[in-house]
Amino acid sequence: MDCLFCRIIKGEIPSTKVFENEYVYAFRDINPMAPVHVLVVPKCHICCADAIDESNSQWVARIFEAIPIIAKQEKLENGYRVINNCGEDGCQSVKHLHFHILGGKKLPDQMA
Ligand code: DGP
Secondary structure (H helix, E strand, O other), X not given: OOOHHHHHHHXXXXXXXXXXXXXXXXXXXXXXXXXXXXXXXXXXXXXXXXXXXXXXXXXXXXXXXXHHHHXXXXXXXXXXXXXXXXXXXXXXOOOOOOEEEEEOOOOOOOOO
16 A cells, blocks of 8 residues: 555655654644644554544544644644545645644634
């Protein structure tokens, strides 16, 4: 399987790492939409949010445990946004589950 984010996790493609543990890898988005734009991905390949079920949801829990740690590290004490794009209508471009952390400025309140 040729998955971009699996290759980034393995270090085959360079990335700017901001956090890593046994379950989670987080790195800076190549095309930042805010002063802080970090992608948080599970080290297990899950294609999208729609594929989350009771067999793999522990990976998602690990991601949401990492998010506040990353936010603290990135000094997002004034808040931040967590986004997941899922599937065609959600404009998901990389088919490996990931959550965007956006912050470092007041974000627009418009979601869509
Ligand atoms: P999404 O649209 O939710 O699937 O977001 C995918 C994000 O991945 C998008 O914001 C750009 C980012 N991205 C794509 N390719 C690379 C890459 O090679 N390196 C990094 N750091 N980010 C990437």
